[in-house]
Amino acid sequence: MIGLIPVENSEPLGAVRSLLRQLLQSGLVEALFVPLEMESGAITPALVTDPDHLARANPLAPAMPINSARAVSALTGKHSPARLGVVLRPCELRALVELVKLQQASLEEVTLISLDCPGTYEWAEYKTLQHANGTNLTGYLTKGEAYNGHGLRQACQMCSQPVPAGADIHLQFFGADLVTGIPVELDAGLAELLEIAVNTDAAGADRQAVLDPLLAQRAQTRQHDLKAMGEHIASNGGLPGVFETCIRCYNCMTVCPICYCKNCLFSTAAFNHAPEHYLNAARRKGAMRMPGDILLFHLTRMNHMGLSCVSCGMCTSACPADIPIGLVFSMVGEQVQAAFDYQPGKDVHEPLPLVTFETNEWVEIGEVR
């Protein structure tokens, strides 16, 4: 059902904070995971138990320092410690669903709160924006307008899923008239607990009027950017060209919400080669780039997590060498996901492609043609 959260002074953040306070104070959740805005302006994800701290909750700020699915995995991976509420962007929610399938997180006793996401900025850019004049929160939230004329992170520019699926509470900002309130989709029981009145008119016709062109534009950008990456790979000596500046810092792996291995293969002794290994390769080739195993790392990572890649772009944001990793993984991820007709994060009950099988599929593979 659709309800309406009342907004005062056209200030959506205040209304969201009230909702979060109500969630905590009603006892529906014992702790709330939500980004907080610190005095310095930093957006810091936090687990909050004292409602007073919600005065600085800010899940609307167009910044995404981490993909919070990682944090929710830390909170629920072994077991659920309490009734939790978690505020997540659509891509974070999709990553969390994948982590649940990978048995690294749980949705038991978790209330999922999500919102229409117009996109986020790189951290450095967001810090500049905060101090600039003319930031347009309402236009940004309800129409996906640029926060201050700046470009979003590339992953957000090409994000084709800015509307969350599977949330318990979904704040429907797109097309909303924030003077009257924030439309919210939630079930009747929750609505009653949170004292939100039914208001079927709330999500008006404007929502589609905003969503349709936005989705079309995003789909177009996505297709264009992925195709451009494919062409770049094909014409620049293949994938090695893309990763020529990679220094194997493993930032991409560290920030990836899906990469959950506590001890990645590439951090083990398996890749502490004997000195002769390098010398032999250097002799054979004439010269060998160090530290080596860079393409192997990325291709292995693609094989290990590519099917669950939700295209959040944290990897690109974290790369110190400005490699568009998210674009490469999105491109490859999309193709391998399509081969299995699989959409990561869509349905928590849909098994991971590599964990299941049919006896009668791909019967032509492996047999002599």
Place this chain on the structure above:
Amino acid sequence: MSDQNGFEPRIVAYLCNWCTYTGADLAGTSRLQYPPNIRIIRTMCSGAVDPVYALKPLLDGVDGIIIGGCHPGDCHYQTGNYKTRRRFVALQEILKASGFEDERIWLRWISASEGQKFADTINEFVTSLKELGPNPMRQALAV
């Protein structure tokens, strides 16, 4: 059949203990001739082959990698080869999308009694790789 300056492909073979490895052994005891280009690594099941086992040799410059397992339905561990099959599909898609030659990695179901088939398959693979040529990764500097 093109033989570029006597190019002999180097092949790494991951063969499952119960079927393909035994099939290879049968080829040997039957004195069937097949090209000596393969280096065999025995795994207990084709399902134990992680994609990195195929990717590492490929990026080190090995010309071909072949994974051998039991026919679907005959896996010694019931379902291992079904997973191999899916993993192989994923690996091929990723290689194709990344611009690599996916023809260098083969998956073949060869049972313990199919010694001739094993010999024929290796023959076929060597021929195919000779045509494809040496793996460019062998000389690539920035891998």
